[in-house]
Amino acid sequence: VSSPDIIQAVRWSDDGRGVRIVDQRALPDRYAERDLRSADAVCDAIATLAVRGAPAIGIAGAMGLVVAAGEAGGRSRPEFDAALAALAARIRRTRPTAVNLSWAIDRLLAAAAAVVGAPAVVLDAMRAEADAILEEDRAMCRRIGECGLPLVHDGARVLTHCNAGALATGGMGTALAPVYLAAREGRRVSVWADETRPLLQGSRLTAWELARAGIPVTVLADNMAASLMRAGEVDLVLVGADRIAANGDVANKIGTYGLAVLARHHGIPFYVAAPSSTFDPATPDGDAIAIEQRDPDEVRNAFGRRTAPADVPAHNPAFDVTPAALVTAIVSDRALHHPPYDFGRRPRGEGRRPNP
């Protein structure tokens, strides 16, 4: 078994003057990298989901702000500061609900404000801060992989949902990190990837990145997971999380809750893997989490082809909530957390980094 070749979703261009992304709009039809070399290109890529996944969006936004601000590098410091503020606001607006994006932009603005001197010096500080965000994310993913590694035994058949992989982060992903590390350790591991309607991140992205890394993966329609479990074909379920309440209730991509119920019925362990920044001490339980309702046309269409009558209502919640009682353990970058969960207090000195 060779070490898995894990895709790097966001990095600097070879000449350091652009942000190189894997264009996720083109997948799975074709693999395309794009260099974002202007504010326009950065904003377009984020707005059109060429880059997606909370951590990856934050990283691309931070690196993109460095690239965009570089265009004003020859101006006076006051002019540069004004341009930077405008660019930051503009990038932030591309995904207004992406808390990670705002968080990353804020970090770069703070780094810039802390520097006295010419724009070139400010740009160096911003680039260092963007590098730090990327490296912190890579380290976070690796630590999730290490904390979750004991869950993925040799021969494990893992069922996952949506994409919580390398394509969503700067590193090896969250839910997929223990899978990649297990493969790197030489364990034989295979993955069942739910296609994850309506936007099909599982079949389009998870299947693609795992196959590229040489990890056996099989796609299934979401409604096929139950009979696979009954047939004894699933050893564990491993999914990501968008937010984890203080009591351990988990908000994640729609369909996650159903998998948790099915796993419990079949005696299969159900694990959630997510950065500790996903823990939300201010949210006591899942009932306090508002569920975003998305455009019904995402359900009434697939790839622009109509799948349901246009005048029939469609239900399209983005997330569901899995009660903590159905979660066997939660893997974070800090630990493998077992119930009863208590994420009600932040560790000292650590700010919350929300993952919308």
Add this chain to the structure above:
Amino acid sequence: VSSPDIIQAVRWSDDGRGVRIVDQRALPDRYAERDLRSADAVCDAIATLAVRGAPAIGIAGAMGLVVAAGEAGGRSRPEFDAALAALAARIRRTRPTAVNLSWAIDRLLAAAAAVVGAPAVVLDAMRAEADAILEEDRAMCRRIGECGLPLVHDGARVLTHCNAGALATGGMGTALAPVYLAAREGRRVSVWADETRPLLQGSRLTAWELARAGIPVTVLADNMAASLMRAGEVDLVLVGADRIAANGDVANKIGTYGLAVLARHHGIPFYVAAPSSTFDPATPDGDAIAIEQRDPDEVRNAFGRRTAPADVPAHNPAFDVTPAALVTAIVSDRALHHPPYDFGRRPRGEGRRPNP
């Protein structure tokens, strides 16, 4: 509340010389009726799924054989008999695993063989037999509706899967029959329609026929049913069946089993509605039912657009098996059957009419 306008999926053309079908390939984009006036047209419609659903295929095949044989009506009886045998074999081959199609063709051949005289007389007997098959199917659907009517209370919110409606039968459907009758009785009833990947019969067909009939229907992706149940938005689950084993285990469209587990977890009744011809006394339990594995490209594609990498394997079972223990009751055209189920013996004088 006006009486629901239930679609008639298969009937004679106005001039009686063709088979008029609702072309289900065009739905939900547009409504198109087609008159099948030759053996070519009949075979093409069945092979390309313009007409689908076990009962509807049988009816269309029987009526289509009358139309096709009519072309040989001017020949001698021996020549007519030879042409009839060839046409019957040809129509049968269009869906070789559709047991209902073979069963209906056999009934017409037997009716023809029982008649002495010129082809015109034989054709009359065949037409009468095709009429009988259609009328028996319509009566069967209505009886299922009557047997299941007590399950659909005023205000009921019914979750269904796939299409077991009027579009699949000659009458008002199987699983949807109690819904239509409840609406006809003036009860307020609404339906949640699983889209039913991979072929989307729920969003394409169930949503269309219910909306046309004036019954409130909302489409959802299959993975959204669990959170709906948790939110208390589902009063009962009502699905069809492809085969029911002697012990009550139910084979039906992939995804049915998961719904049964979810319904049990949430304390929601789970009902199966199907013709008694679906009971298979020769099959002791679900383990004895072979599950057809279909083309993985149905999962890797949606409407011809790729949804997963072409070289990644996909899992695509057509059916799953729901153990009888999860089935609250089974609605047939004979009765509302409660557990423990015992369909191991046929009622006297009744042949089995399998529904593949």
